[in-house]
Amino acid sequence: MFSITTKQIDPEGLKQQVMDPRSGGFVCFEGWVRNHNLDNKKNNKAVLELHYEAHEKLATEVGLQIMAEAAQKFTINHACCSHRVGQLKIGDMAIWVGVSADHRQAAFEACEYILNQTKARVPIWKNEHYKDGESGWVEANL
Numbered sequence: 271m272f273s274i275t276t277k278q279i280d281p282e283g284l285k286q287q288v289m290d291p292r293s294g295g296f297v298c299f300e301g302w303v304r305n306h307n308l309d310n311k312k313n314n315k316a317v318l319e320l321h322y323e324a325h326e327k328l329a330t331e332v333g334l335q336i337m338a339e340a341a342q343k344f345t346i347n348h349a350c351c352s353h354r355v356g357q358l359k360i361g362d363m364a365i366w367v368g369v370s371a372d373h374r375q376a377a378f379e380a381c382e383y384i385l386n387q388t389k390a391r392v393p394i395w396k397n398e399h400y401k402d403g404e405s406g407w408v409e410a411n412l
Contacts, residue, residue: 271350272333274326274394279352279363288348288370295374297381301365303358307398307408316401322355322364324394329353336387344380346371351384353394 271287281300288296307315333351340349349369358364367384371377388394399405 273352276356279366288368290347293370295377296370297377298368303362305360320358321397332392340380344376346380
């Protein structure tokens with residue numbers, strides 16, 4: 271399952287979707303909005319909030335393709351990824367990835383794969399709004 275949402279991410283609800291009695295391992299990743307950017311530590315600016323935008327239909331299609339790839343590459347039972355769009359405040363969860371598998375290693379590897387591929391390929395754009403009044407697009411998947 272892959273979703274784009276404007277609502278607050280519910281990690282417990284998502285975890286329920288990947289639970290399986292066959293699974294001996296569960297791995298999840300939560301990505302939160304931090305209060306500073308990481309521009310190679312050169313121009314580290316204070317961040318007030320983020321605005322995420324996505325081409326929802328295309329983002330969902332690419333996300334589902336990534337989930338299918340993960341299911342083929344790794345021996346997993348279930349996987350789920352949810353990415354939030356809209357205005358997010360410091361501490362808000364921007365992305366959640368969860369994977370269950372018979373064994374922990376497959377869950378770890380699939381979770382990392384889904385996260386990295388989502389960040390690299392899904393058309394989601396992040397606009398940081400800074401304390402100094404400026405804003406900027408970062409890590410855009412164009």
